Amino acid sequence: MSDNIALTDEPRQLSDCCASLSKPLIDILVDRLPSQPSMCLSIGCGSGRLENYLLEATTKPLDLYGVEVPTCEVSALPPERVLRVPSTRSVHPAVKDCSAMLFVYPRVPDLVKSCMDEALAGVNLSRVIWLGHRSDWPDYETVLSSAKGTAEVVSGPGIAPYELLVVATFDS
Template identity: 30%
Template sequence: MVDSELVRLSETAVRHSDCCLSLSTTLLNAITLFLDVGDSTGADKLLLSIGSGSGLLEALLLEHWSTANSELYIEGVEVFQPGSSSASQLLNRYLPEPNYSTVKGTWDLSPRAVEATALMFVYPRSPDLVTRYINTFARNGDGILQTVLWLGPKCDWSDFARCFEGIQGWKLRLADSKQTGLVDYEMLAVIHRQV
C-alpha cells in the first residue's frame, strides 16, 4: 500500500525529507540513460535498488518509466523490520507492494539480484555489502547483471571506490555532475559490463 503522494520534480536538484539524495528530473533522465544501454531484448530490465528506504527515488523512476514506455522495471529492497506484520509499512512509503521486498539483515543479499540487469546503491552505509553484491553478481562473469549505479556523497567515494576495482570485463565511469543534476557534494558512479 502506498501512503504518500509523489513530489513533483524540476530540472534543479532539491533535497526532500524522505530521500538522502537530491532529486531532479535531470537525475531521473541520467539514471534512465545509464540503464538503457546495450541490446534490447524486449524483456523488462530489472533495476534492484538496495537499501531503498522510503522508496521515493524508486517510485519516481517507476512513474518516469511508465510515461516513457520503457522496458525498465524497479524493485526496492530494505531490511525487514521486526515487530511489523508488513515490513513495507515502516520504511516504504512510496513503492507499490509488488515493487518492494525485504532481506533478513544488513548482511543479507536479495535473492532477486540474480534476475536483475542493474543494481543501484543510494547513500549505502557499508562498503562490505556493496562488495558482497559485486563479488556475487558481477565478478563471477555469468548472470545477466549489466550495470551497477552508486549514488552518494563525494566524500564517501574513497571508501566505496575499492568495491568497483579490478572487475574484469567491467568499466567504471564517474558521471559528470552537470549530466546527473546532483548537488555539488554528490556524485554518480556507473560500472557497465563490457560487451
C-alpha cells in the first residue's frame, strides 16, 4: 500500500501531510507510542501519510488507527486502519479505550480537550502527543496542562525549527 518517499535526517514538507517529516521525527514518535495491545489513535489523520510512515518504521507491533471524517480521503492507510467520525468536532467511541492519542496540527483546541476528557474517563490513556506550529502551542498548552500529567517538549534533530513536539504523560 505504501508509496512513501524515503525520508532523510532533514525535515521535509510533503504535499499530503501537515507536519514536516524526517527519519529522526518518525523514530522519536515510534519510540514514544506504546506497542500492542495498547491502541493508539491519530485524531484528524488527514491522508494518513504520517501514520503509514510510523507503521512501516516500527519493529514493534503498533496498534495505530487514523481517525478522520468521511469526506477526507485517507489514501495512505489501509481501510481497516481508519476509523470515521461524522464531523470534525466528533469524538470517536474508541477514544475511551485508547492508550495514546496523536494530534498533528489539530485545528480546534476544544476537540483535543473533548478527546482527552473522554479518554481520561477510561483507565488506559497514558500518553498524548501533540505536533504543530510553535505559534499554536499556547492554545493547546492549557488543554494539555489541565489534565493531571506531565508535558515534555521534545527537541532534537529532525524536528522543523518552526514546529513543536510535546508529549504529555499520564499515570494510569
